[in-house]
Amino acid sequence: MKFFRLTCLLAVISALPTPLKAQNQQAGSPEQQEKQLMEFIDKEVKRLTDLLDLEYWQEFYVDSTLNHDYHAMSEELMKMHIAKVENSDLYIGVQDKWMDQIDVTYRRIFTEAQWKKYWRGGAERAKKARDKRKK
Numbered sequence: 001m002k003f004f005r006l007t008c009l010l011a012v013i014s015a016l017p018t019p020l021k022a023q024n025q026q027a028g029s030p031e032q033q034e035k036q037l038m039e040f041i042d043k044e045v046k047r048l049t050d051l052l053d054l055e056y057w058q059e060f061y062v063d064s065t066l067n068h069d070y071h072a073m074s075e076e077l078m079k080m081h082i083a084k085v086e087n088s089d090l091y092i093g094v095q096d097k098w099m100d101q102i103d104v105t106y107r108r109i110f111t112e113a114q115w116k117k118y119w120r121g122g123a124e125r126a127k128k129a130r131d132k133r134k135k
Helices: 002-015 017-027 030-052 056-082 088-109 112-134
Strands: none
Touching: 030 056, 030 112, 056 088, 088 112
């Protein structure tokens, strides 16, 4: 019976690095992560431009906001990862903080009509979820 337990334990331990390797490969190199982030930002700027009929200057500010805030959020999350923070609530808190900051900035950039359309298009629901998590 001890042999069976030892064999099972060794099998489980030997299987652990495989998912970790897959996770690391999935995350990609820093260059790939940066490229993916930039592609996401470009798609989001395009989506908001099309949805809200943004002026060129608004598009510039949205792009600048997303570039700054997503990179700052990414840095903060990376520092937590390096510090080996394991509490997922802390990671979510950082994301929520930066998403709130993006909404505050958008509120200043968008006209009243654009803000209402953006807010009703899902931002209000996301804000309620963030507020609920804070409590």
